Amino acid sequence: MPARVAAQPTRRRRLLALLPGIALLFGLGLAGKGLESLGHYLTARHIYFPHIEYVLWAIILGLLVSNLFTIPQIFRPGIGTYELWLKLGIVLVGAKFLFADVLHLGGMTIVLVFIELALSLTVMTLLGKLFKLPPKLTSLLAIGSSICGVTAIMAAQGAIEPDEEDTTTAIAAILTLGALALFTFPAIGHLLHLGQQSYGIWTGLAVDNTAEATVTGALYGDEAGRFAVLAKTARSAFIGFVVLGYAIYWASQGKAAVVKNKPLFLWQKFPKFILGFVAISILATAGFFSKGQLASLSNLSKWAFLPAFAGVGLRTQLRDLVNQGWRPILVGVLGEIFIALLTLGLVFAAYHGGAR
Amino acid sequence: MSASIQSSIHSHRQPAMRPLPVKKNQKLAFNADVVAIVIALALAALIRLNVIHHIGW
Numbered sequence: 001m002p003a004r005v006a007a008q009p010t011r012r013r014r015l016l017a018l019l020p021g022i023a024l025l026f027g028l029g030l031a032g033k034g035l036e037s038l039g040h041y042l043t044a045r046h047i048y049f050p051h052i053e054y055v056l057w058a059i060i061l062g063l064l065v066s067n068l069f070t071i072p073q074i075f076r077p078g079i080g081t082y083e084l085w086l087k088l089g090i091v092l093v094g095a096k097f098l099f100a101d102v103l104h105l106g107g108m109t110i111v112l113v114f115i116e117l118a119l120s121l122t123v124m125t126l127l128g129k130l131f132k133l134p135p136k137l138t139s140l141l142a143i144g145s146s147i148c149g150v151t152a153i154m155a156a157q158g159a160i161e162p163d164e165e166d167t168t169t170a171i172a173a174i175l176t177l178g179a180l181a182l183f184t185f186p187a188i189g190h191l192l193h194l195g196q197q198s199y200g201i202w203t204g205l206a207v208d209n210t211a212e213a214t215v216t217g218a219l220y221g222d223e224a225g226r227f228a229v230l231a232k233t234a235r236s237a238f239i240g241f242v243v244l245g246y247a248i249y250w251a252s253q254g255k256a257a258v259v260k261n262k263p264l265f266l267w268q269k270f271p272k273f274i275l276g277f278v279a280i281s282i283l284a285t286a287g288f289f290s291k292g293q294l295a296s297l298s299n300l301s302k303w304a305f306l307p308a309f310a311g312v313g314l315r316t317q318l319r320d321l322v323n324q325g326w327r328p329i330l331v332g333v334l335g336e337i338f339i340a341l342l343t344l345g346l347v348f349a350a351y352h353g354g355a356r
Numbered sequence: 357m358s359a360s361i362q363s364s365i366h367s368h369r370q371p372a373m374r375p376l377p378v379k380k381n382q383k384l385a386f387n388a389d390v391v392a393i394v395i396a397l398a399l400a401a402l403i404r405l406n407v408i409h410h411i412g413w
Contacts (some may be wrong), residue, residue: 087392092399276393280400293403296411300399303411 014077021078022307025085028065028314029306032058055218055309059182062313071314082311085304086211087273092301093229094280095294102230102281109201109234112346116205117238119342120146124335131327136162136255139246140170141328145335148236148271149174149209155239155269159247161256173332178212179316181336186219188344195356198347200224204231205343206336211312214305222302233274240269 036054043049052060065071071079097105121142128138140162144153153170156162162170185207189199200217203224207213210232217228244265250256259265284294402408 081388084388084392087388088395091392091396095400272387272389273392276389276396279393280396283400289400289404292410296403296408297400299411299413300403302413 017074018078018081021075022081023078024065024075025079025082025307025310025314028061028310029054029058032056032061032310033306035061053219054306055215058306058309059215059313062310063316063318064313066314066316067318079311079314082211082308082315085306085311086214086308087276089301089304089308090210090214090229090233091273091276091280092297092304093226094277095284095289095297095301096226097230097281097284099278099281099285102278105201105227105230106234108350109205109231112201112205112231112343112350113235113238115346116235116339116343117146117242120335120339121242123338124331127331127335131331133327133331134163134166136160136250137166137169137328138331139250140166141173141332141335143242143246144170144174145177145208145332145339147208147239147242148232149178149212151210151236151271152239152243156243156246159243159256159259159265160250169328173328174208175316176329177332177336178207178209179318180333181207181212181216182219182312185216185340189220189224192344194220194347195351196221196223197227197356198351200227200229201231201351202343202347204228204233205235205346206340207232208336210236211308215309215312218305218309225305233271233277236271237274239271240266243269 033054035057036052039049039051043051094102124142124145125138128135128141133141139160140153140156143156144150150171153167153174157167181203185199185203189202194202199220200223203213203216203220204227207216207228213228213232214225218225244259244262247256247259247265251258280297283289284297289297399408403411
């Protein structure tokens with residue numbers, strides 16, 4: 001009992017320690033939204049101001065803060081909560097999808113995910129061998145680029161027991177590629193005149209990290225952002241199966257522990273926030289909310305994404321991205337180009353030439 | 357950025373990889389999935405019960 005009493009202030013202190021970083025995330029996000037509004041105001045009065053959406057402003061502000069200044073330690077715990085706001089936004093986006101649409105689009109997306117997974121895992125493994133990367137680093141890059149970036153790599157870390165250096169290298173490579181996607185995907189989408197749905201599904205299938213996939217989708221439009229979330233969510237659902245496959249392989253090589261309880265392993269690796277997304281979608285489909293309430297939930301998801309977008313900028317250290325060994329990055333870039341082209345082809349085939 | 361990565365590719369000729377200074381994600385003291393679902397359902401309930409009338413953008 002006394003131990004429990006002693007633990008309470010510690011927990012409270014840990015929660016209080018989150019507040020400065022959360023304030024920074026929301027502050028930068030709100031500033032980004034404010035700059036977008038300022039742009040509209042000034043443009044209407046024929047005063048030049050860069051026409052940039054709030055999503056990009058939030059990322060730019062985050063990048064400027066984290067790359068021009070040393071962020072004081074007091075902000076760091078709270079900055080880590082960007083993951084919570086991202087997941088909250090994704091769960092709330094469920095209100096914009098009728099469950100039948102989730103099943104239909106999710107079903108279609110799952111077929112595309114299967115093809116993407118099989119081919120990208122194969123190609124990344126071949127590239128890793130070609131460039132003589134350490135085998136476990138190749139596994140981590142393959143898992144990270146085919147499923148869901150850093151989350152998948154962290155999930156695989158405990159299962160295939162790589163060196164700490166391999167994990168760090170794989171995470172750095174995946175973050176670098178995610179940062180590149182933020183700037184290249186919207187440009188390619190506009191160049192090819194992709195529709196909101198096609199572009200969103202494409203980014204959800206091709207961009208690795210959930211945060212970067214959501215941002216890359218939202219940079220093209222709100223609707224594209226929602227479809228990116230849907231496709232990324234379907235892809236993330238496979239994380240347990242892929243990590244389990246690699247865990248079994250490395251255990252068979254005598255280089256990782258044997259997975260004894262496979263169903264429990266799958267459940268532990270399954271991203272639970274997907275269940276929240278489905279629950280909100282079912283409630284919306286069942287008519288639980290009025291039209292106005294659905295609009296409020298949709299707006300709420302945008303407010304939740306705002307600090308997450310700022311967090312993407314804050315955690316990207318441009319200096320670190322270029323300070324890496326060249327081979328993992330080259331393997332990652334080649335693999336990602338392949339995945340981007342493959343998924344673009346799949347989207348063109350599945351969604352009427354990408355026009356929708 | 358791609359230009360700087362290009363220059364990095366050319367300038368890093370050593371075959372061995374070195375430890376990277378990239379920071380790992382800050383570990384949260386709670387399960388973000390569970391907390392996200394709880395907050396989302398709580399907010400949805402408050403909106404459904406008209407405790408929160410309208411959220412604009």
